[in-house]
Amino acid sequence: MLDAAIKTQLQTYFERIVHPIQLVASLDDGEKSREMLALLEDIAAQSPKITLTRNGTDARKPSFAIERAGTDVSVSFAGLPMGHEFTSLILALLQVGGNPPKESAETIKQIEAIEGEYHFETYFSLSCQNCPDVVQALNLMSVINPRIHHIAIDGALFQDEVEARKVMAVPAVFLNGELFAQGRLGLEQLLAKIDTGASVRAAEKLKDKPPFDVLVVGGGPAGAAAAIYAARKGINTGVVAERFGGQVLDTMAIENFISVKHTEGPKMAAALEQHVKEYDVDIMNLQTAVELIPASQPNGLAQVRLASGVTLSARTVVLSTGARWRQMNVPGEDQYRNKGVAYCPHCDGPLFKGKRVAVIGGGNSGVEAAIDLAGIVAHVTLIEFDSQLRADAVLQDKLRSLPNVRIIVSALTTEVHGDGDKVTALSYNDRTNDTTHRVDLEGVFVQIGLLPNTEWLKGAIKLSPRGEIEIDRRGETSAHGVFAAGDATISPYKQIVIAMGDGATAALSAFDCLIRQAPPAASQAA
Structure with a gap:
């Protein structure tokens, strides 16, 4: 064996x-x-x-x-x-x-x-x-x-x-x-x-923390890089995160991280956390940020309010809240989440062995998911909104070679149907002739891109029409002393290696901002 x-x-x-x-x-x-x-x-x-x-x-x-x-x-x-x-x-x-x-x-x-x-x-x-x-x-x-x-x-x-x-x-x-x-x-x-009682005890520990020099919000690759680069400058650094590792935890295979031929998301996330812990960084896990209050004056303190009711203060802030899977936002999607509507084909695919499923999305993620599922399930229907698939040609060729796959383009998914307990079908609109069709199946795997985790920042800093944080070349946002990095920003390429570089840039820019400020004591005396 x-x-x-x-x-x-x-x-x-x-x-x-x-x-x-x-x-x-x-x-x-x-x-x-x-x-x-x-x-x-x-x-x-x-x-x-x-x-x-x-x-x-x-x-x-x-x-x-x-x-x-x-x-x-x-x-x-x-x-x-x-x-x-x-x-x-x-x-x-x-x-x-x-x-x-x-x-x-x-x-x-x-x-x-x-x-x-x-x-x-x-x-x-x-x-x-x-x-x-x-x-x-x-x-x-x-x-x-x-x-x-x-x-x-x-x-x-x-x-x-x-x-x-x-x-x-x-x-x-x-x-x-x-x-x-x-x-x-x-x-x-x-x-x-x-x-x-754990959350109450955790909040008690947080409420009396002194202001940080740099407070990083988010624990993915961008946040980890920012924390390391800040801590190496010898300044008081904190990281507040819902879960350390962020979306990397949900990534199956990583094959384009320079110098590392292959790794898996959870393994990389564990390495990131271990690396951060080698420095004097205050890691505050299981904490959700719900409001940012930028400093009212250049040498003042920004505040980050948490869902627990605790408010943390910092001289500078690095926002690295990342992104999440985009939803279809159609009737039935929320009702049948984890009852046939899924977002991770690697995790949940084996549960649909011998069944009929659909994959929503014709980019690399969607086509890769359809290829993987085709080896497990009875039949895969891939539905793409555009008039053609957007995945790499080699992936499209592989997908079209599979006998149990049907590809539908120019189609808009309009509803997920079920019997109250599980998914039974989905409906889509053919955009070429405005007709509605129904596909009987047991599973729907949604692979239509990412949505930035920035809703809580509306009104505090400038966001793009897509909800991404607008930053300059130094990673600074529209608020003085507030920087941002990674998939939550307007950075055009959502890649781990780029998020890490963005995180380093944001931390170095935050440090540069700090050394140009008056020391806290002098600022208060003035």
Whole structure:
């Protein structure tokens, strides 16, 4: 099951195991059970502290539990945790085996203090780059707190469960049998949902912070670059972000970042955060900015008000709030979000195996999505508003070669239909003759570009007609001391490498602005 190189790596990793652990397999006579048994045998053979038994009684087969001998500490997997989830498996083995987690003492204490019984079930797909964060966070919580239980389930392998529970997007987390969360969530976000007092405590910590020299709003590539360049100047730097990594967390493959031939979004996001943490930067996660109040005078303080009610002050501000997937804004889209309307073909595509789906958008993202889905689903209908596809020629050639794809151009999607629980069809208007048509299907994947996260800035700084932040060549906005970078701005090319350069420019410009100001004390005395 595992090749020699991986086995050698596992032997090195497993030297960190402190407590004996047991793999308890629940198997049947199927092919997947045979594959699981081969995987577990390979794992057990790499360490004398790991044993394997086949006397598991879980109704889901194939599945297995990882148990710390003589304790209640365990995590479980239903299905083969390969692909993106192989890392989740290795981490679970190490953590159940007593290898200490890398989380802060404060976070571990918070998990230990959670009271009550929690039974979590997470449905994932092996191609989902967002799922491991959720799986690993809940696994860690179940290792630290024995009152928390978790099983990670391969949705593609347990299709009956997926359909019965109406799971049409992953990761999907159920708590005590009820839907708890969908989409990418990190440990901090999960803790905030479980520990309802966490947000209040976080706000208390923020409310008395002194003014920053540079406050970066947004934690994507632009924000990370800005924070690093500011911190390297030795000035008081803070980052406030809803989630560190931004849209990069939702990016599958990155192949055009100079000097890095290939990486994946979550891996890059983790590296960005780790790099920022090497400097004296105050990172404030899970915080949403709702209002910007620019300084009323050149040497004054700008203010950023957060959804928690806390207001942060800064001598300069760098806005790097990024962008999000653009919606169609048609009837039925919101109603059937995660019930057939999806935005990540890599994550949710396996849940539509053997079904009929549509992809909205004929650019590179849309055509790539259609190509990927065509290998999983029964049929793909690609709908493009323009009179021709806009994707690269090589992608168009590949798409047209696929037998289970239909391409419709000059078409405007007008409605998503459903039966109350899931998508059943969509309607589109043929722009060449103004006729309406209906396509019966089970899924709609929207790939029509990006929308800047700037609604909260209206009235505070100048925005373009598209809602993008207008900046000059130094990255400065219409408000003195307020700079911006990345996908939220009028920068014409929405690329990671360009966002990082924009972030560096904005931070250096902010520093230049600061050194030309009077020192805070002198300014106040004047």
